[in-house]
Amino acid sequence: MSVRVVARVRPLLKAEHVNESIVSTASAPGDTEAKPSIIRIPNPKKESEAFSFHFNSVYDQGTTQAEVFDNEVSPTVKHLFKGYDITLFAYGVTGTGKTHTMRGGKSLADRGLIPRLLSSIYRRARRIEKDSAEETQVEVSMSYYEIYNDRVYDLFEAPEKRTPAGLPIRDIGNSKTQVVGLTERPCTTLKEFEQLYDQANVNRSTSATKLNAHSSRSHAILCVKITQTTETETRVSTASAIDLAGSEDNRRTDNNKDRLVESASINKSLFVLAQCVEAISKKQARIPYRESKMTRILSLGQNHGITVMILNLAPVRSYHLDTVSSLNFANRTKKIEVNEIENQPIFRGLSSKGKSDGDKGRSIGDALGIHRQPLRPKNLSQVIHHKDATMNVPKPTKQFSVYSDRPTAAPRALNTANMSQARASALPLKSPKRTSSEAVPTLGRPSKLFRPNEPTVLRAENAEAIAMGKEAIEALIERKVNEALAERADQTTLSNPEPVPEEVQRRLEALEKRMEGQETERAEGLQYLLMAKQHQVRGEDVSALKMFQLAFKHFPENEKLVRKMVALKDRIAAKKAQNRASAAGGVSLSNDTVAEEDTSSAKQSARRRQARVEEDNSYHEDLAHTPAYAEEDDGFVYRPRTRIRRPQTSKRAATAPASEPSIKHSPSPDGDGADSSEHDLVTALVEQTPRTKHLLHIINTKDVSQIKLLRGVGAKKAEAIVNCLIDLDDDAKVTSLGQLGKLKGVGIKTVENMRLGLDRMAV
Numbered sequence: 001m002s003v004r005v006v007a008r009v010r011p012l013l014k015a016e017h018v019n020e021s022i023v024s025t026a027s028a029p030g031d032t033e034a035k036p037s038i039i040r041i042p043n044p045k046k047e048s049e050a051f052s053f054h055f056n057s058v059y060d061q062g063t064t065q066a067e068v069f070d071n072e073v074s075p076t077v078k079h080l081f082k083g084y085d086i087t088l089f090a091y092g093v094t095g096t097g098k099t100h101t102m103r104g105g106k107s108l109a110d111r112g113l114i115p116r117l118l119s120s121i122y123r124r125a126r127r128i129e130k131d132s133a134e135e136t137q138v139e140v141s142m143s144y145y146e147i148y149n150d151r152v153y154d155l156f157e158a159p160e161k162r163t164p165a166g167l168p169i170r171d172i173g174n175s176k177t178q179v180v181g182l183t184e185r186p187c188t189t190l191k192e193f194e195q196l197y198d199q200a201n202v203n204r205s206t207s208a209t210k211l212n213a214h215s216s217r218s219h220a221i222l223c224v225k226i227t228q229t230t231e232t233e234t235r236v237s238t239a240s241a242i243d244l245a246g247s248e249d250n251r252r253t254d255n256n257k258d259r260l261v262e263s264a265s266i267n268k269s270l271f272v273l274a275q276c277v278e279a280i281s282k283k284q285a286r287i288p289y290r291e292s293k294m295t296r297i298l299s300l301g302q303n304h305g306i307t308v309m310i311l312n313l314a315p316v317r318s319y320h321l322d323t324v325s326s327l328n329f330a331n332r333t334k335k336i337e338v339n340e341i342e343n344q345p346i347f348r349g350l351s352s353k354g355k356s357d358g359d360k361g362r363s364i365g366d367a368l369g370i371h372r373q374p375l376r377p378k379n380l381s382q383v384i385h386h387k388d389a390t391m392n393v394p395k396p397t398k399q400f401s402v403y404s405d406r407p408t409a410a411p412r413a414l415n416t417a418n419m420s421q422a423r424a425s426a427l428p429l430k431s432p433k434r435t436s437s438e439a440v441p442t443l444g445r446p447s448k449l450f451r452p453n454e455p456t457v458l459r460a461e462n463a464e465a466i467a468m469g470k471e472a473i474e475a476l477i478e479r480k481v482n483e484a485l486a487e488r489a490d491q492t493t494l495s496n497p498e499p500v501p502e503e504v505q506r507r508l509e510a511l512e513k514r515m516e517g518q519e520t521e522r523a524e525g526l527q528y529l530l531m532a533k534q535h536q537v538r539g540e541d542v543s544a545l546k547m548f549q550l551a552f553k554h555f556p557e558n559e560k561l562v563r564k565m566v567a568l569k570d571r572i573a574a575k576k577a578q579n580r581a582s583a584a585g586g587v588s589l590s591n592d593t594v595a596e597e598d599t600s601s602a603k604q605s606a607r608r609r610q611a612r613v614e615e616d617n618s619y620h621e622d623l624a625h626t627p628a629y630a631e632e633d634d635g636f637v638y639r640p641r642t643r644i645r646r647p648q649t650s651k652r653a654a655t656a657p658a659s660e661p662s663i664k665h666s667p668s669p670d671g672d673g674a675d676s677s678e679h680d681l682v683t684a685l686v687e688q689t690p691r692t693k694h695l696l697h698i699i700n701t702k703d704v705s706q707i708k709l710l711r712g713v714g715a716k717k718a719e720a721i722v723n724c725l726i727d728l729d730d731d732a733k734v735t736s737l738g739q740l741g742k743l744k745g746v747g748i749k750t751v752e753n754m755r756l757g758l759d760r761m762a763v
């Protein structure tokens, strides 16, 4: 079954006027009047036309919290108790009502979907316990965390106590991830839940932005675990409620630096989410889940169970483009198929009655040495239409060996202490290995069978690894990490666990740390890139350069980044030269000339802006998945051609030595103190590569016969370069590619040609 997508239009806020309202709901043929399914919005390019988006349900401005809950969430609760996982998430631009929908206000009527869901869970739990004459016991526990700047933080921990790097996440198999070291709190009553939830929400990162006075700066993920225990079995299922941070157009937010970093991270993860959704809907082989922690955790389309997305929309014109973009995203999301697979119960033993203590809790699987049953593939999954509230499809016969993707809950008595799954408390690991002979043919997937001689297998693999290449060893270790972690998650079902040899364990841990570190580094670098792009779009070249420089530390090998910085630096210098020129010569120009210059500079700046966007996109080849919001929206797809932009070299800069002292004495073409450090950095960066050094050396020989051999130069250009240098000063030296690009008749493309051509020459 597909992800269920419903749209909710929030009411007008105080500052918004009814005339600004542009989003409406409408009924499709077959809809009842009370239950429309279409969102209408004018085409931003042609107001007389309207776009219509069809969803499973849509809710207009007047819809109450109770209505959304009763229609969308309440029907899922019984499936939760039948062993299905449920994922609810709110998606939308900042200030569209996601937090209001998920968490809601304090008054009873305003309470959001989460407290209502919990209330419903407790009610059903009590009923089940009562109806079974207390034979079935239901326990509820919760964990709650946020993903802030692509780091995972436990919301039960006060911000000052957090480790800045956040908690690591692990794949535990079956497309599931686990946050390591997360607190899990039992909550036996609704009141207890609300206390914990409110207390944790205080720790959530929120700030005032121009678009929302209480803007969530993080994605908040609440996981409510339901454990139903009978004499013979334990069934575990989870309801996840995710309040995503809203995407932001920073041209509208006036965000400061901190907010911009947050915003870049929020936008990046949402962009990756959009990419995942697009990749899934196009059935691409690679879904970029791993590009952000949020997408890894959400695992949209990979997660099992019932998934409901609430698309929050603002009704007003100021959100027009954002709203269309969100609608396009949601439109793609609704096509995603989700495997609705119930979590199988874990049998607790034939009967604890009459058994020795030692036998208690030993499952049938344990008795047979079988620990995990893989999930059934999709064609065996049970399809539910939760709105119909029917469960007529007969349940698939349970396999003899049983599966649960959660640890077995402790029988009955709840541990009220922190139930942290901290690494330190991990049991010794064992690493089961599959062979094809152990595969269950009907399921098409191998089962994980316990192998008593595991250490021998590991040692054998280690011996094999010695003969392997580095990559193969890494792959082996990664596989072992995953298997070990999957087993750790299942540790309570293990019997006779075998310790992993110390050496392997040490290497596993080192590798885990390294992988986490690399991920964090890369994420930080991408954030800087994104911010650089945002600055560039706003024409703030100096800030953009600064951000690129920060990003460069994370991608030191990236030549495109270097070129980008050089081009940006040139542009800044050219702009300054232009300003100086117009300040000096503007008075003597006739009105006509001024008008002409205005038009041409407007054209130039439009070209520059266009080129900047193109450059940003060309970048993505190297740094795949850097966000480009212009592409997020199907309706307004921007498909740039990839080409290197020729910098707007100021004629004056190249021809007037008096106003361009940099080539002669200073490394900064601007002679500006604040800027010169940036210039130094760019220069240093550029000069780092031997190829660049060699090129500059050839140029500085001022020897036409040598220079003309450079690719794309020729005798005439070589002569022009030498003349230009001699005109400036006999001792003039070119110290960076940026300066070289500004010489008369050169330009960045020629510089690039020269540099690349050096491969063919003896360096």
Ligand SMILES: Nc1ncnc2c1ncn2[C@@H]1O[C@H](COP(=O)(O)OP(=O)(O)OP(=O)(O)O)[C@@H](O)[C@H]1O
Residues within 6 Å of the ligand: 009, 010, 011, 013, 092, 093, 094, 095, 096, 097, 098, 099, 100, 101, 212, 214, 215, 216, 217, 244, 245, 246, 247, 312
């Ligand atoms: N259905 C609604 N009824 C009444 N007020 C609403 C509704 N939806 C949103 N609001 C109000 O709109 C404002 C913005 O809502 P909210 O903070 O939930 O947005 P958000 O999408 O979570 O934003 P962010 O992504 O920045 O956290 C709040 O003042 C909220 O009370």
